[in-house]
Amino acid sequence: PFSADDVLFTVERAQNVPNSPSSFVTYLKGKTFLKIDDHTVHIKTAKPYPLMPNDMTTVKIISAKAGKGASTEDYNSGKATIGTGPYKFVEWVPGDRIVLERNDDYFGTKAKFDKVTFKPIKSGPARISALLAGDVDFIDNVPPLDVARLKKDNSVQLSGGPSNRVIYLHMDQFREDSPHIKAKDGGAIKNPLMDVRVRKAISLSINRDAIVDRVMEGVAVKAGQLLPAGFHGVSENMKPDPYDPKMAKKLMADAGYSDGFKMVVHGPNDRYINDARIAEALAQMLNRVGIEASVETMTKAVYFGRASRGGPDKSPEFSFMVLGWGAGSGEASSPLKALLHTYDKSKGLGAANRGRHSDAEVDSLIQKALATVDADARGKLLATATEKAVGENYGVIPLHYQVNTWAAKAGYKYQPRTDERTIVMGLGAN
Known part of the structure; x- marks a missing residue:
């Protein structure tokens, strides 16, 4: 179960990972973290800081049990992956797919899909071709060059905004x-x-x-x-x-x-x-x-x-x-x-x-x-x-x-986000 120990483990690890692409110093510096009980952490700043809750949403909490001694590669491979979200990790095949399945024990709104597969397709034209061919149901990062054309295609539903x-x-x-x-x-x-x-x-x-x-x-x-x-x-x-x-x-x-x-x-x-x-x-x-x-x-x-x-x-x-x-x-x-x-x-x-x-x-x-x-x-x-x-x-x-522009097959629509993120929970029936 998710606990205060996981929070303390995460904030300590984030600042000390060797060769990390980000230490999250912008979000963690100047804060002290104290465990009150299993479900309470007291975060203290030197002076009033209204954006502290925003900062903490940026740092994703990881399991102290699964993460003890885990390397960056363990997280990248899925070996140390564990969370409390609406979907559960199933497998990751590098360069090919990440597979998730619905977490029926999730405490919040239940996920819409039984299974979700993410496929990395770096090429914009290839992503569009995959959508139009029915190989995938939903893509992000629609190239600007293709937006006008896809708007005229009744088999596709676009969503986007600044x-x-x-x-x-x-x-x-x-x-x-x-x-x-x-x-x-x-x-x-x-x-x-x-x-x-x-x-x-x-x-x-x-x-x-x-x-x-x-x-x-x-x-x-x-x-x-x-x-x-x-x-x-x-x-x-x-x-x-x-x-x-x-x-x-x-x-x-x-x-x-x-x-x-x-x-x-x-x-x-x-x-x-x-x-x-x-x-x-x-x-x-x-x-x-x-x-x-x-x-x-x-x-x-x-x-x-x-x-x-x-x-x-x-x-x-x-x-x-x-x-x-x-x-x-x-x-x-x-x-x-x-x-x-x-x-x-x-x-x-x-x-x-x-x-x-x-x-x-x-x-x-x-x-x-x-x-x-x-x-x-x-x-x-x-x-x-x-x-x-x-x-x-x-x-x-x-x-x-x-x-940013997203495209889904007809019948589905994505709720565009200003933070550019693509999350499965944002995709639903049109």
Whole structure:
């Protein structure tokens, strides 16, 4: 049975797994955990922290009994897998399928299906072909190119909507000698990205409408801040920057870079929707304002490690990065804390701040918001922090919000989620 011991085991293990892709430090740092009884854990923070329940939903609790001495491979293989959900694990055949069956002892709403099989199909066209052929009943990540066609197909039911994931740019703001930036002649140059005028020029050089319409096939929403309208803590005063290459060139000249410079655009090619194509489009736009941009993309397995700690002393390796962030908390505190607060590993702040943006006023606003229980007051603080960090500092440059699309055979429909997750309990009869 699920108990407090499982909670304590999980939070301790999460922070100490060797070579873990995530220590969950953003969600666990600054909290102490005390077992009161078998079904009660007291979680204490140093100061008021209204988002603590949100943080804890991010850390999935695992069994202390099954997990004792278990390796990462034991979890990946299913050997140590155990839970309390609506479905039970049956088998995992790597690269082929994961099979679940209904858990009739589940304490909540009973599952709709007796058996569920997940099949990994990396290729978008192959996923669609499998659905249309009847080989599968439901797919996620419908490629934007195919959305319009599938809308006209009566054998398919689409569902989708904007997510809370913003695709954005992080820029090196902490090194005068940035590793992937050179003068036009190939010589050394002081890092232009440290100048806010250059960062603003880059934002003005980006035609967001073209990215949405041509790269994303209209299946995206252009972004001017960290979350779409309607989420808590967004600013009503911010809009996406206009496409203004003339002003971009002026700002470049004002900053002393009228001749431009060379720069590499780094990004993943298998993480976000059309991510490699986005990087290529950005390079073309940057070239038009005098920034001689080239592109290097790689698999996410390689990219994120290098982007976070591939440089000297485990600093971020890249100078200019295409990235994405989904707000797990459902409010602006999530990206502000992770992407724009001054990097402080010991406190779990700025955990994904790969550009090392740092501003004392922004830090103060974020920290005050994180300790403010009143939702309206917290929202105002978050909006002000966003206006300063994004609107004034250009600590990151938002591009667009992803729109996610699912497709099921006729008769079934998926309830779209802003967190992009695909869960069986969200699929039901139309």
